[in-house]
Amino acid sequence: MTTADDIFDQSAGNIERLGLREIPFTESPIDLESETLNHIFTGREKELGQVFNLFQSRERRRILVYGQIGIGKSTFLLEVLSVLRRKRPKMLTAYISLPANLDLATTALIAVAREMSDDNWAQSQLYQMGIPTDKVVKERSAEVGVNAVATSKISEKDLPITKSQYPTVSLETLLERAQNKYPDGVVIAIDDLDKQNPRQVRQLMHDAQGMLKGRAWFMLTGHPQGMAGDLLTSERGLFDLQLPLKELDSQTTYQMLINYLSSARIDNDCTDRHDPRCVLPFTPEAAKRFCAISLGKPRLFNRLGNAVLSTAADLQVDKITSDVLDRGLKAASRTLREQAALNAREEQVRLFLAQRGSLSDEAIAIEDLEQLGFRSFSELMPYLERLEEADLAQRGDRDDATVYESLPLLSGENEDELEDPDDTPDEVVVTGLR
Template sequence: MSNADDIFDQAKGSIRRLGLTEIPFTESPTGLGSQTLDRIFTGRENELRQVFKSFQSRERRRILIYGRIGIGKSAFLLEVLSVLERKLKETLTTYISLPPELDLATTALIALAQAMSDDDWAQQQLYKMGIPINKQLKERTSEVGGNMGITAKMGEKDLPIIAPEYPSVSLDTLLQRAKEKYPNGVVIAIDDLDKQNPSRIRQLMYDAQGMLKGPAWFLLTGHPVSMTGDLLTTERGLFDLRLPLEELDFETTYKMLINYLSSVRINNDCTDPDDPRCVLPFLPETAAQFCQVSRGKPRLFNRLGSIILSTAADLGADIITPDVLRKGLQTALPTLQERAALTFKEERVRAFLQRNGQISDETITIDDLEQLGVRTYAELLPVLERLEAADLAHQPRQDDTKTFEPLALLPSDIAPE
């Protein structure tokens, strides 16, 4: 074996020394229909109840799931769709992440066409847009010639790649075709609207009014800044259900840690919170501290969990002791900063936030704003929200003010529950 083979075996062995087959934490939820997601998904019972109650109506519903970036919207959406796939017979369930620069009608058309792989017309729509399909589609041509008699020459050529001129009309046509095979309806889920510019999302929502009121169930996820303040979601009643997702409480976060670890632990699938074995290789003490610093944010939970286990493996540890946990969390901050690839301005704001402990529209001074290179707090907000999206800042629940705090990663920096 080569040295590289040895290094691979050592890396695998260091994880198995922790009693795990692999590191279970992942920033992106597993895909639709994943048994892994069903096993590790935790909490949100009240929110699930509200969504599923909407599906007891014959009338098609429009549901908006909103919350800050990293709060677990995608995992929630995929869990909803996984249940609907099992429970709603003769219903087609589709999922797509909103691609850059596409309108909602074209996005929905793509999602539906990809789910209807046995429908030639649906596959034509994808092929014409340059989206790969399983079979090659050709356009038939013919030539007629000859002086006295008529001769015909048949031929084939690739269909041209063109964007649909009227995607909403094409979507309506495809929905009608889908209803023939799926008489109980179609569910179209469009994820990741919060990864687009808020002003663009508002325009997309205005443009999609007719589509969203069409003959399908629609589930969308987005950020409250770009979605819930819009007239479409308040005065015009475009959505039948507007469902906010908040941070998970400590008990739910602890249970989520148990589910993640039990899914990969070797010869130990304990899930009883009262049994210390359920959080191995964490100790109950370090498991609680880890859940506390992750603040009930699923993405931060996954990012920190991965870094902590990697650090423990590098140290050759078999248990996450308080010292191992601290070293993992000390590694986390520079790792998150590196991943964020902050601009000079963003780094200046992050350093200011770290020094001052808090920034809000009520406490910041004119001198502070000048030091940060902005004139108003409103100009500063996008930078602070960018830091929060990178898990380098935290926005505690505030009713009247926009307050941001630095991410406190060491257990000693966080007040006890």
């Protein structure tokens, strides 16, 4: 009789048959303290240089990192903070993903207070907002008795849980305390502004202008559409650097695959891109196809990688050939659709886009819009954006038109894009979609 333990051992054995300790692909941002981040982060040298140039100045700066969904903004942000923690130990670095329905000042206050675990005042700020702390925080008071000799007794009680009434002032006070311990300054990284309603984001930015120009460095990430508006343009001078992240080129994507695999490979640390062992368990041909199909988008790269390796493990093979890759991509296509949980209208748009290959505001016919039940391309846009968010479509990189293309995952659907990474120039070239 097969037990659950037997099934677990079989599953682990299937991964080991591929020469791996584990599946290295992950959609979630790598922990800031993890060595894995340093091992797998690939490319973005130009963008990192632009950011780190600002950190050579005494003046506090404000940096906006923006790009399409799944392009690697969170990982880029964490890589910057990871480097700063190593190179600037006298600088406090704080990271937080923007919570729903919370202003930026309170968000920044929480991020910094979490990093100051030995500061009682910082911990009391968290405690009063109902956020768990490592320390038990009590409110102390003295009870004085009047006798022949005055007596007093100290009593303690839990602090009340309340919303911070003046988060900007509290943040300023906390930053003053932080700078006594961290003379090189404080960096506050607020991620995922693009997960909020664009109108709400613009209001948050409007309310936070004074805070952003205060005592700390700020790094924020967001989607270009969600971050649009006058507050983010150079005429307001809110950001010292507005840094766009684009798709990775084929050479960098291939190196990223090498880095991911070598971080989990058993008894094989090959990273020489000219050595076929560097992409095992992929064959070089399958590795090149996999990188081309992932379109230089880190999140899609990780999603596809998970599906392909899981499929290979289920098949109990020791190599990922083109045939195994195709079967993994078919599994990934099903998984992406299931995870998207599209409603009937969204599924209708997805099928129409897959049939046509691409849709644009410049070329779409009135008959096409009417067939889908829309009066204009602007009404169709939210559905296309939803497909892009689910990695079921891609937005083309054109200045003269808004273009959405279907996402080809199966064999032969995008062979024209299967360029050899070794034919790419040595320098990193950031390119858009074709």
